[in-house]
Amino acid sequence: MLSLARTSQARAAATANAQARAVACRGVGTQAPWKHQRGESQKHRQRQPHRDSAIETEETRYKPQSRKIQAKEAAALGGPQHQTATSASRYWPKLDTPKHAKRFTYHDLDGPKENGPVKIAWTDKFLFVEDPATENGRRTLKPATLRDSCACPKCRDVSSGQKTFSSVEIPVDVGLEHVKPTKKGLEITFLNDIPRFVEDGKDKHVMLLPWESVDLSLKRKGMEDVRLPRKRSVLRRTGVVYWDREIIAQQVRRIDYAEFMKEDSEAFWDVIIDICRFGLVYLKNVPRDEESVVRITTRIANIRETFYGRTFDVRAKPNAENVAYTSGYLGLHQDLLYLDPPPMIQVLHCMDNSCAGGESLFSDGERVGRLLWPFITRHRMAPLAEHHVPYQYGKHGYHYFSSRYVLDGNASGFSSVYWSPPFQGRYLSPVKDIRQWLEPARIFASLINDKDAIHEHKMEAGDCVLFDNLRVLHGRNAFDVDGGQGARWLRGAYIAAEDFLSRAAHIPKGLAEKYRGEEAWTPGLAQNRLKRSVWYEDVVRRVRELDPGVEA
Incomplete structure (x- = not known):
């Protein structure tokens, strides 16, 4: 009996919490769909005729799914898509480049004419890439993601092209040791690299980040510009x-x-x-x-x-x-x-x-x-x-x-x-x-x-x-x-x-x-x-x- 009582109390508490969360979410720029526009309580709103009723009014007529149609309408008009206040953001806030970051500018004179110079800055925790010709054109790249993307012969089997390590082997505190520009891309060495890559070879592990990846990060290129089977x-x-x-x-x-x-x-x-x-x-x-x-x-x-x-x-x-x-x-x-x-x-x-x-x-x-x-x-x-x-x-x-x-x-x-x-x-x-x-x-x-x-x-x-x-x-x-x-x-x-x-x-x-x-x-x-x-x-x-x- 005691167990059942506790279970009932827990269920009641969970229900109350869920209702509170629902009310809080609805308060952020949205109105409960079951509420009348004039704010009537649910028990006082009039019962709408059934859709199959012989009397069809503008209120009972088929209506498109508003949220989906609003998105399609914006797309058809070429407008931006806005996230609701309750939507989860997929983007990290932009970070300012620290004053102590090492910096250089690279310009490939043999590259596409529309691509100007790229500003590079880095610390042990972040790699900053910036297109000076574009407003708001700075992107912050994280060491763990960079390390996971390495395609060198140590990290990708030469014959099959498949990874030789698992992503979970990457230490959480992996950092950047050095970044150097080359004709093909940025050469990167890491702090706190995967232990076996440090121990099993005389040559230091070096990653090459292709300029194509930098251009994609800066949105100079879209994924459609890459030769993908899409x-x-x-x-x-x-x-x-x-x-x-x-x-x-x-x-x-x-x-x-x-x-x-x-x-x-x-x-x-x-x-x-x-x-x-x-x-x-x-x-x-x-x-x-x-x-x-x-x-x-x-x-x-x-x-x-x-x-x-x-x-x-x-x-x-x-x-x-x-x-x-x-x-x-x-x-x-x-x-x-x-x-x-x-x-x-x-x-x-x-x-x-x-x-x-x-x-x-x-x-x-x-x-x-x-x-x-x-x-x-x-x-x-x-x-x-x-x-x-x-x-x-x-x-x-x-x-x-x-x-x-x-x-x-x-x-x-x-x-x-x-x-x-x-x-x-x-x-x-x-x-x-x-x-x-x-x-x-x-x-x-x-x-x-x-x-x-x-x-x-x-x-x-x-x-x-x-x-x-x-x-x-x-x-x-x-x-x-x-x-x-x-x-x-x-x-x-x-x-x-x-x-x-x-x-x-x-x-x-x-x-x-x-x-x-x-x-x-x-x-x-x-x-x-x-x-x-x-x-x-x-x-x-x-x-x-x-x-x-x-x-x-």
Whole structure:
């Protein structure tokens, strides 16, 4: 009994403390969401009608998630993102450079013209780097982080590139003993280094901090400028072309299979670059054998195996487990959105297409997504970025499920588009009202399915198409095998995003920028160009039909 009493007292105390903390947090610039705007107590506020009530008022109408939409609105307008008072800060306060710190200035005259001199100062506890040309351009680097980042032969295995020590071996009181500028970067020696690095060698352990890392710290460079297997980093180098039927018809390339397969061939990199730029490229003169799709795919990266197998065949068959394996019309969609993550690259090799119909259809889904993104802050368009659409597959002992927004993004802006009506699952709990989502979804569907948006091409035996499944929507017209006289047979395979981007990160310097032009691609640049495009006026017109208050 005594134990139970103490437990009850502890629970009561914990509840009281939690309530006090909640009140304190709400007092810091926020208002409890359940409080009426006039400050009424909860017990006196009026009960709101149920959302499904026959009487729908402005108060009961669907409203976007305010915090998320405010962030998206600021991103769409190019404004700063503000942390709330209760948010945890990720940044240390800036430290003044001590008077006793050792100092020097380094200027690489052979480096990029836009990079001026760098001021360096250091004590045993901190390394200060400063760009004199930038306001507030000083950064403080900590010895422990520097020590953990060392890439010398003692700290990284020469053959594998992997660490030879664990981060937890670094002493808490590690400090800086000496800092010296060189052509390649800052040479640093440490006080209280990892003991075994001091004991087991005659040569003193020296770390090199590359100037690239200094530039990143000073924000002279962004992470997109570094050759990383990240989509934004790759696209910054290659550029992106958003397209409609006319543009892709003029610019899509059909590259010879034999040239693509050659080692060290420019044709190979042209395929990679076109997938990045357009999301779509063709190969021609592909040998008609079942292993051709494997050779093409593995020339780029490893195959992303799925429950369909390492490769798959697209042809009509009875009792099809996938709507793609029928002869009917297949609307624009993306593959395997019920997997997490879905594959990025799809490879389809045409073995036979002698039937009537069966033309392949493609539409630039990302173009439409980016054109609509500025409007998701509007009440009527917000469901495109807030309503979870379920995708599901459950056949032959397999069961996959995922839910996705049509337009996905964050405070930094648009990131992804997801659209696959044939493979939508059912709402497991059908209490959700999808009416507010249907209207903006119809706008999205009308834009991707517009006749001027669709690239239509009837593939022939020996053709192979490679496309970005996370950007380009695909489908096909119905076909007629003419009583068995004709046939349509495609062999397919997938590549995962991380594997494709790993390869794309190695596009030779100069070749990646060959078609891009002088200006590096950024999401902001893409949004600005689309806003000035011939498509934007049409998008505004369609959105205004739903929301007349929209401004251009």
